Amino acid sequence: MTGDDPLLRAEGLEKRFTTSDGLLERLLGRGETIRAVDGVDLEIAEGETLGLVGESGCGKTTLGRLLVGLDEPSAGSVVYRGRDLATLDRRERRELRTNVQYVFQNPLASLNPQLPVGDIVGEPLAVHDIVPPDRRDDRIADLLETVGLEPSAANRYPREFSGGQCQRIAIARALAVEPEVLVCDEPVTALDVSVQARILNLLSELQAEFGLSYLFVSHDLSVVEHVADRIAVMYLGRIVERGSPTQLFEGDSHPYTEALLSAIPEPDPCWEGDRIVLEGDVPSAIDPPSGCQFHTRCPKVIPPSAYDLECEVFRGVMDLRLDLADAVADGGDPREALRWPPAGATNATAIDADSTFTAGAIKDAYGIPRTLTDEDAEAALTEALEALAAGDAERARSRLSRTFESPCETDRPDPQVVDDSGDARHRIACHRFYDRATRE
Amino acid sequence: MALLEVENLTVQFYTEDGVVRAVDGLSYEIEAGETFAIVGESGAGKSVASLSLLDLVGRPGEIVDGEVRFRGRNVLELPREELRRLRGNDVAIVFQDSQAALDPVYTVGEQIVETMRAHEVASGREARERAIALLERVGIADAQSRYSDYPHELSGGIAQRVLVAVGLSCEPDLLILDEPTTGLDVTIQAQLLELLEELASSFETAIQLVTHDLGVVAECCDRVLVMYGGRAVERAPVEELFYDPAHPYTAGLLASIPRIGADRERLPSLPGGPPNPIQPPTGCRFHPRCPYAEEVCATSEPDLVETETGTAADATRQDHVAACHEHTGDLEDGLGYAVRVVDDSPDATRGTSPGGSSGRGHDDR
Numbered sequence: 001m002t003g004d005d006p007l008l009r010a011e012g013l014e015k016r017f018t019t020s021d022g023l024l025e026r027l028l029g030r031g032e033t034i035r036a037v038d039g040v041d042l043e044i045a046e047g048e049t050l051g052l053v054g055e056s057g058c059g060k061t062t063l064g065r066l067l068v069g070l071d072e073p074s075a076g077s078v079v080y081r082g083r084d085l086a087t088l089d090r091r092e093r094r095e096l097r098t099n100v101q102y103v104f105q106n107p108l109a110s111l112n113p114q115l116p117v118g119d120i121v122g123e124p125l126a127v128h129d130i131v132p133p134d135r136r137d138d139r140i141a142d143l144l145e146t147v148g149l150e151p152s153a154a155n156r157y158p159r160e161f162s163g164g165q166c167q168r169i170a171i172a173r174a175l176a177v178e179p180e181v182l183v184c185d186e187p188v189t190a191l192d193v194s195v196q197a198r199i200l201n202l203l204s205e206l207q208a209e210f211g212l213s214y215l216f217v218s219h220d221l222s223v224v225e226h227v228a229d230r231i232a233v234m235y236l237g238r239i240v241e242r243g244s245p246t247q248l249f250e251g252d253s254h255p256y257t258e259a260l261l262s263a264i265p266e267p268d269p270c271w272e273g274d275r276i277v278l279e280g281d282v283p284s285a286i287d288p289p290s291g292c293q294f295h296t297r298c299p300k301v302i303p304p305s306a307y308d309l310e311c312e313v314f315r316g317v318m319d320l321r322l323d324l325a326d327a328v329a330d331g332g333d334p335r336e337a338l339r340w341p342p343a344g345a346t347n348a349t350a351i352d353a354d355s356t357f358t359a360g361a362i363k364d365a366y367g368i369p370r371t372l373t374d375e376d377a378e379a380a381l382t383e384a385l386e387a388l389a390a391g392d393a394e395r396a397r398s399r400l401s402r403t404f405e406s407p408c409e410t411d412r413p414d415p416q417v418v419d420d421s422g423d424a425r426h427r428i429a430c431h432r433f434y435d436r437a438t439r440e
Numbered sequence: 441m442a443l444l445e446v447e448n449l450t451v452q453f454y455t456e457d458g459v460v461r462a463v464d465g466l467s468y469e470i471e472a473g474e475t476f477a478i479v480g481e482s483g484a485g486k487s488v489a490s491l492s493l494l495d496l497v498g499r500p501g502e503i504v505d506g507e508v509r510f511r512g513r514n515v516l517e518l519p520r521e522e523l524r525r526l527r528g529n530d531v532a533i534v535f536q537d538s539q540a541a542l543d544p545v546y547t548v549g550e551q552i553v554e555t556m557r558a559h560e561v562a563s564g565r566e567a568r569e570r571a572i573a574l575l576e577r578v579g580i581a582d583a584q585s586r587y588s589d590y591p592h593e594l595s596g597g598i599a600q601r602v603l604v605a606v607g608l609s610c611e612p613d614l615l616i617l618d619e620p621t622t623g624l625d626v627t628i629q630a631q632l633l634e635l636l637e638e639l640a641s642s643f644e645t646a647i648q649l650v651t652h653d654l655g656v657v658a659e660c661c662d663r664v665l666v667m668y669g670g671r672a673v674e675r676a677p678v679e680e681l682f683y684d685p686a687h688p689y690t691a692g693l694l695a696s697i698p699r700i701g702a703d704r705e706r707l708p709s710l711p712g713g714p715p716n717p718i719q720p721p722t723g724c725r726f727h728p729r730c731p732y733a734e735e736v737c738a739t740s741e742p743d744l745v746e747t748e749t750g751t752a753a754d755a756t757r758q759d760h761v762a763a764c765h766e767h768t769g770d771l772e773d774g775l776g777y778a779v780r781v782v783d784d785s786p787d788a789t790r791g792t793s794p795g796g797s798s799g800r801g802h803d804d805r
Contacts, residue, residue, distance in 0.1 A: 055625040192481045192652050197696035197707035219625050226698040263630035265655030267697050269678040278627045
């Protein structure tokens with residue numbers, strides 16, 4: 001293999017889980033498919049740290065497990081030094097484990113409480129027969145010193161150590177086989193800031209000393225920015241943006257990255273920036289949104305080109321539309337799924353809300369101006385809302401979805417290269433950037 | 441008279457290895473409607489101090505000294521019945537691990553209603569309606585159907601909100617939140633912080649926020665108490681704490697926060713680990729880890745004093761106080777750190793980054 005080849009490469013990687021574990025569910029065909037990882041291309045070069053960021057449930061951990069061969073992909077391939085992991089036999093797979101190691105999320109849960117630390121760190125040495133038995137104790141002492149623990153720690157049990165120390169033990173265990181790639185899954189999430197800083201420093205020292213490559217999985221952008229050479233941002237199983245930290249934080253970026261970034265609390269009481277607060281949780285991966293999966297929460301969702309609408313206004317219309325679609329799907333009183341009574345209404349007004357369920361009041365609840373600037377859009381919205389106020393939710397829904405269809409929900413955006421000048425290629429999967437790329 | 445007055449609170453745990461003084465002579469006050477933060481590393485005594493406010497410290501722990509006065513009445517000496525009425529009704533607590541704090545066999549709604557019924561605030565249909573209104577209040581979409589969900593059906597952020605709703609169910613004057621955002625995604629954390637700010641401003645609820653995340657503190661608190669090894673080492677209004685930290689421990693904590701755009705090869709970190717709780721270091725408990733420690737620090741214990749004047753601190757005053765020999769003039773070389781406010785672009789971050797001098801930023805290795 002040539003020097004330019006990445007150490008580890010994933011192509012079109014997919015992992016689907018199915019909920020139909022039981023016989024009954026299988027017979028009735030009731031199983032639902034969860035798309036945990038949905039078409040990911042990724043590469044890690046030698047000596048590089050790739051940061052992987054995203055919210056809980058976006059598939060970060062599953063992706064990490066696929067990359068080290070702990071799970072089988074449903075489609076796509078993982079190639080390590082030019083060899084596809086799927087083609088490896090048992091013996092080769094075992095060998096792979098000496099090259100690719102994993103540091104798990106919860107340090108205490110990933111250490112066997114019944115084994116002394118020496119046995120925990122020494123186990124990989126024995127399993128892979130790396131160091132002869134008579135020299136193992138010396139090697140264990142070396143490893144513990146490498147991660148900043150006393151060699152005497154070998155005789156103690158995990159419960160006697162703090163969270164930060166347990167994470168060090170887990171790192172020592174992973175280093176025992178002298179790996180080339182280390183996948184660190186949220187290694188500092190459970191730790192205090194001061195301890196967190198020391199583990200991050202330790203990881204960068206180890207990288208300098210042993211030339212390790214890291215995949216650093218975390219939900220905290222400020223931590224990832226500190227350690228990573230390149231960052232990939234993941235949303236619902238897909239990578240929406242990747243590039244160097246500078247490209248991500250200083251240039252244009254995906255609206256999702258912007259939101260993640262602005263959500264980090266600034267340790268400065270006088271800071272007065274605009275915070276983008278994303279509404280709601282990450283949607284379910286069982287039936288992910290169509291097109292760009294972020295369109296259900298995106299503050300910059302693109303209005304249909306037929307109308308002249310502000311982004312913010314269209315976001316309100318979009319929220320109303322999505323809630324209304326839920327309401328129709330559920331049946332029953334549409335008001336239960338809508339933002340009704342409007343937030344901030346007291347109990348008293350909620351009770352006589354029946355009389356105030358009008359087009360204007362619904363607009364207020366969604367922060368839509370009473371009159372839209374675009375006349376056609378206004379006419380369509382008013383018609384739909386009057387139908388809704390009159391109790392015909394289905395008509396309102398179809399009117400709205402016919403009129404206000406965003407390009408974001410119809411087409412899946414492909415990653416576009418927005419900047420190829422720096423040390424990394426900056427790619428964003430968003431229609432806003434797609435438009436620009438095709439225009440130019 | 442402040443809403444809550446804590447005076448010389450001392451809590452001990454009797455363990456096999458010896459007596460652990462988890463909280464040692466803690467004094468502070470919270471005014472009505474104020475958001476007060478307690479920060480410190482794991483094991484600093486933050487959670488124990490919060491539990492003590494409602495006399496919830498169980499064996500092998502014991503509150504051995506001090507008073508906790510809520511509206512002037514000592515909580516620790518209240519008769520059982522009155523203590524019961526106080527808990528949840530006047531002072532409510534939201535515990536650390538939301539999934540563990542919710543009862544898995546009751547629905548979300550039942551747990552909110554239970555609190556209201558126990559305190560005879562509401563019952564029956566009215567309680568149900570109030571519970572649903574509360575769920576909406578804390579920003580849970582589709583509150584009607586969430587009412588009958590079980591805790592295992594909730595995500596971390598929603599579970600945390602439900603706990604806040606339980607806490608608010610009897611409209612307490614003081615809400616204690618123990619690490620409310622730990623373990624949540626930043627996006628969910630941002631939603632929860634907005635909710636807390638809104639509660640403090642619109643409901644006049646006083647909040648005691650226990651956390652180890654200084655970013656969260658800067659975001660939504662009025663005053664801060666920094667704890668180290670069971671003791672208060674600094675107490676200040678939030679701006680002063682961030683721009684002019686008067687204790688080297690506070691400065692160290694501030695410096696170790698990773699920040700976007702700060703081009704640092706390695707994060708400055710405090711050397712060593714938290715003090716041994718059974719045999720704390722002599723003198724200033726922080727001196728073994730302090731880059732500016734001198735002889736005097738190991739021998740005499742610094743008092744909590746006003747940083748301006750060096751006179752003994754008074755729990756009733758809302759000044760900037762710290763427990764470091766520097767402020768009584770006993771430190772020969774002084775504290776060698778400075779706060780740098782970075783103002784790189786008009787709309788971007790301003791930030792504090794204590795650092796600079798020798799001794800800072802070395803590791804425990």
